[in-house]
Amino acid sequence: MSDGKGGFVMPKVNVLDKFCKSCELCIEVCPKKILAVGDKANAKGYFTIVCTDEEKCIGCKICATVCPDVAIEIYK
Amino acid sequence: MEKIFGRSKGLTDVPFSFCPGCTHGIIMRLIAEVLEELDIIEDTIGVSPVGCAGFSQDFFSCDFVGAAHGRAQAVGTGIKRSLPDKIVFTYQGDGDIAAIGTQHAIHTAARGEKITSIMVNNAIFGMTGGQMAPTTLEGMKTSTSPYGRNIGTNGYPIDLPKLVANLEGAVYVASVSVDSPKNINQAKKAIKKAFQVQQAGLGFAFVSVLSTCPTNWGLTPSDSMKWLRENMMPVYELGELKVAEEVKSL
Ligand SMILES: Cc1ncc(C[n+]2csc(CCOP(=O)(O)OP(=O)(O)O)c2C)c(N)n1
Ligand code: SF4
Ligand code: SF4
Ligand code: SF4
Numbered sequence: 001m002s003d004g005k006g007g008f009v010m011p012k013v014n015v016l017d018k019f020c021k022s023c024e025l026c027i028e029v030c031p032k033k034i035l036a037v038g039d040k041a042n043a044k045g046y047f048t049i050v051c052t053d054e055e056k057c058i059g060c061k062i063c064a065t066v067c068p069d070v071a072i073e074i075y076k
Numbered sequence: 077m078e079k080i081f082g083r084s085k086g087l088t089d090v091p092f093s094f095c096p097g098c099t100h101g102i103i104m105r106l107i108a109e110v111l112e113e114l115d116i117i118e119d120t121i122g123v124s125p126v127g128c129a130g131f132s133q134d135f136f137s138c139d140f141v142g143a144a145h146g147r148a149q150a151v152g153t154g155i156k157r158s159l160p161d162k163i164v165f166t167y168q169g170d171g172d173i174a175a176i177g178t179q180h181a182i183h184t185a186a187r188g189e190k191i192t193s194i195m196v197n198n199a200i201f202g203m204t205g206g207q208m209a210p211t212t213l214e215g216m217k218t219s220t221s222p223y224g225r226n227i228g229t230n231g232y233p234i235d236l237p238k239l240v241a242n243l244e245g246a247v248y249v250a251s252v253s254v255d256s257p258k259n260i261n262q263a264k265k266a267i268k269k270a271f272q273v274q275q276a277g278l279g280f281a282f283v284s285v286l287s288t289c290p291t292n293w294g295l296t297p298s299d300s301m302k303w304l305r306e307n308m309m310p311v312y313e314l315g316e317l318k319v320a321e322e323v324k325s326l
Contacts, residue, residue: 023097069091069094069096070087073079
């Protein structure tokens, strides 16, 4: 993705651990299959989601669209 | 790096109280984003129901009033009539609006109250343990219909948006679903229009949203989405069921 200054900016997905309930809906819809349940639990005991290959994220926002707990941020 | 998706200003920083994978949360996000996009967070008063959405006031950054079971539209009517410049919306489960609150669902529409009502239809009473609701599908097993809803003894499911669309005072009625990214975006468009109708003072606007209840359906969040698609969508027709002439030009 161009940053408008001749460089490239990789999109990035950021899961807000406080909100994630490990429902796994995002994992299923990600076209790049780069989301997975992580090995760290948040304060409520949910094993929150991690991105397994940041390079591959295309910033499509599909994961964030289906997340019922608004736990996903996307940067570009 | 620029944030291209994040939590709307219409939401507080409080995590939802819903079960994992419950699509109540998607619907709340869509409403919050619409409030932000229309720049009406400060001007809006929501009315919360009794049910799983009974804690709505904690999650939205606009003002809120809590109503008794099924009475959100009566409370909303009072608020709107006394403060006509405010944007008033109700957020109600199907048990709240289509069972104990049916009279208000009908008469709020018949009176053409200039408010917006959002119904969350998960075909069940969620909060109280998954009892049969008026919206429960034929043959659907619930905690009070363990052999499946029997039309002979329990009657037919109520399609509330279709009923409301028949009433003169309802100027915008839509039936949407949040089972897929495409339908979620479609749902947001309908919710936005339902608020724009109120901004323009045109009449009653109603959006019914097909939603999941993984906990009481006894399914995973993902299987719940599939179940909704395969079982609820054929019964509850999706689309803009009514767009009055004056709404078309919005
Ligand atoms: C007057 C009254 N009657 C019954 C109840 C019990 N009650 C609490 S929530 C609820 C149903 C909620 O179902 P629904 O509106 O479908 O919302 P959901 O929890 O599924 O989101 C009932 C019957 C109550 N709180 N008050
Ligand atoms: S933005 Fe798209 S590609 Fe990136 S993690 Fe989300 S769904 Fe996957
Ligand atoms: S959809 Fe949201 S809450 Fe569910 S697992 Fe993914 S990030 Fe967590
Ligand atoms: S009981 Fe059902 S409707 Fe209520 S929060 Fe849980 S999944 Fe959602």
